[in-house]
Amino acid sequence: MSARLETPADYESLLAKYDTWMFDCDGVLWHGDRLIDGAVEVLSLLRSRQKKVLFVTNNATKSRKSYKGKFDQLGVEAHVDEIYGSAYAAAVYISSVIKLPKDKKVYVIGMKGMEEELRDEGVSFIGGTDPADCTTAPFSLDTFTPDPAVGAVLCGLDTAVTYTKLSKAFQYLTRADPTNPASPKNLETCAFLATNEDSTYPAGAGLLPGAGAVSAPLRYALGRDPVAIGKPNGQMLDCIRAKVPFDPARTIMIGDRLNTDILFGQNGGLGDVVGANWYYHRIRPHWSQLLPPSFPDYVTASIGDLRVVASE
Amino acid sequence: MSARLETPADYESLLAKYDTWMFDCDGVLWHGDRLIDGAVEVLSLLRSRQKKVLFVTNNATKSRKSYKGKFDQLGVEAHVDEIYGSAYAAAVYISSVIKLPKDKKVYVIGMKGMEEELRDEGVSFIGGTDPADCTTAPFSLDTFTPDPAVGAVLCGLDTAVTYTKLSKAFQYLTRADPTNPASPKNLETCAFLATNEDSTYPAGAGLLPGAGAVSAPLRYALGRDPVAIGKPNGQMLDCIRAKVPFDPARTIMIGDRLNTDILFGQNGGLGDVVGANWYYHRIRPHWSQLLPPSFPDYVTASIGDLRVVASE
Structure with missing residues (x-):
């Protein structure tokens, strides 16, 4: 069973434990063009505590450069070298792994x-x-x-x-x-x-x-x-590892999908995985097709809840 | 194991046994716009022996009326009420079975x-x-x-x-x-x-x-x-049964695909099923995905081989 993240102490313990914070984007930071309440403040909090922030998205319709534009448009601080998309990872896989x-x-x-x-x-x-x-x-x-x-x-x-x-x-x-x-x-x-x-x-x-x-x-x-190539498969993590040094044991993954984000964190041996927007997603139709079954270590109603730390 | 149909006697025994001959079209009578050698003669032979001929196709891009045009264009005798397509069967299913x-x-x-x-x-x-x-x-x-x-x-x-x-x-x-x-x-x-x-x-x-x-x-x-709705499922046979009386035990199905034609004949309790163009199809990639496994009673290299009866 997953533990619920609710109190400031819950979040503070995660902040102490993890240096690298990997975020899924669609469904965690925003839905379409609608920013999820509190996402900006949470990322600012992490940066103010000197955490490494990485955005790991399966969205392959945008390059990292144009994905950066989406962050800018929504007023979320992000840098191109913090963004890992599945199109980028696929291009690296083709050039460097299968060496076409x-x-x-x-x-x-x-x-x-x-x-x-x-x-x-x-x-x-x-x-x-x-x-x-x-x-x-x-x-x-x-x-x-x-x-x-x-x-x-x-x-x-x-x-x-x-x-x-x-x-x-x-x-x-x-x-x-x-x-x-x-x-x-x-x-x-x-x-x-x-x-x-x-x-x-x-x-x-x-x-x-x-x-x-x-x-x-x-x-x-x-x-x-x-x-x-993308989450939950290892190619995406290999691609990040080739560019950014991080300690998997001190890395946390926050995502909204069991069969991509959560499994990605577990397959990659990351420290903990957090299911964000969990209560919302639990009622969704695609939950019936989850294979293989996997559960996050923690769940939270919204990533914005992490703000309770800052407000203390 | 399936028996090979090769000699005039092989075919003559089938002619004696079956009154209703159901044919798949694409891959059996023609490939695209290319008529399979002997198909016209074989259908003429069946009609001359007073056999009932039915064309049972999963092709849903054409109505029966426009499918008749394809027969005409290739010089194959066919009548609209002998043609059963999956689009027609689907329309009947919607109006008569689920009664939308x-x-x-x-x-x-x-x-x-x-x-x-x-x-x-x-x-x-x-x-x-x-x-x-x-x-x-x-x-x-x-x-x-x-x-x-x-x-x-x-x-x-x-x-x-x-x-x-x-x-x-x-x-x-x-x-x-x-x-x-x-x-x-x-x-x-x-x-x-x-x-x-x-x-x-x-x-x-x-x-x-x-x-x-x-x-x-x-x-x-x-x-x-x-x-x-289409082959191999029973809705297609139900649709034919509602329009044309036939005795399943005296009906034979000739097709080229295990998981549609052959299974359709077997599911429907038809007398025998013949795999046509068999040696050709055995090397095709889609053969690896056949599920559930089923085998025809007889196989023949081409439906045109039935001509050996007429030429005797």
Whole structure:
């Protein structure tokens, strides 16, 4: 069972115990364009106590630079090198872990932010925001000439996802040349990657289908799962570790989702994990699909409750 | 193990045993716009022997009337009342089984053929080919006014599927009014239906993501499965039974997919099931995802092989 965080003493003990505070953003600091009450004061409190603050988000629609703009717009202090997004982590994974050769390309199902991160990491790509792929016009294999340089498909949240993008990605992940049944299967030669597998994401007034829903057609058609980079998987933490030194035992993760944030903290061996906006989330439909079951060490109604420390 | 159909005697014994011959179309009679060698002759042979011929397809992009046009174009004799498509079966299911009240509507992820079948059955609908939904422009809950009359979401193959359609369907399947968290959940009041769950479909030169891939984002975001109408499920056979008398024990099903056609014949208690184009399909990637395992009674390299009877 998780312990409830309620009194100033509860929060003060966590402040003493942890140097590095990792925060999920959507659903913890804000919902859509609405800041969560107290979030700014809590981050100021942490900075005033010389805590290291990191923002760890599965949002792959924005690059770190444009995500910084979201913090600015909402009046939340943040620095680009404190922000770790799954698009950035995916770009680093492609360039540094699978080491995609420079003459190879990524076929992208994703948005501008993902393209920016790939470009910054020197990874070539096609698809994405290309108007030729962002179309609801019929897709035909007869007029499709696959690019033989494609060596990976990267899928993230894409609100301009189309059947054309899904069909092209499917082709790259099955046959090098779909018009030639004798061409080699790409199952081993083309990597299938996803920034993250969130089923939904909080969008202001409610929930919308998440990155995991956008890659779901490919999973279903291929009968296999992508390598997912974002929370709860270790690639994201490896990416942070490569850039910022931190002691996992003195690091705390605050998030709102069991199957991403909480599991991420537990998989990564972080000191404690806190479920924020917990009472709100407990009634949500996506709670029925939590797999594997995991529980935070502490729960709190809202991250803003940490203000009780400051007000004492 | 399945027996191979190879000699004239093999085929002659089936001709003697079965009065009603049910055929899958895509992958059995044709691939995309390419007729399978011998298909016309085989159907003529069956008609000359006074066999009842039925075409049972999961293709939901065409109405029976427009599907008839495909037969005509390829020079295959067929009559509208011999054609059973999953869009037609879904429309019948909505009007006759769940009996959606006349003042309720269906939110459609699907194409013109599905709309035609719904219209013919007197079922009101929104979405589908509406240009307002076939757009890659950003979708926002802030500007979305849900239609309170929507009582079902029907999802089929839609090559103009968009994030807008998926988001609207997701809203209808979760909350009646997404802007009001206190509004009733639609989980029980809005039916979640799919014409079929095929992972892929044969499209001329290769495979493309199928109807099951189009509904996969909703399954994933909702964490639940739709009621699927098409093969292998019983709704399709119930729909045929309501229109055409046939004796299951004297009925044979010929198809190319284990998890749709073959399972459909077995679930429906039909006499025998024949796997057509079998040697071709055995090397295909989707064979790895077959669930539950089922095997045809007989297999043949191509339905055209049945010509050996006529040529004797």
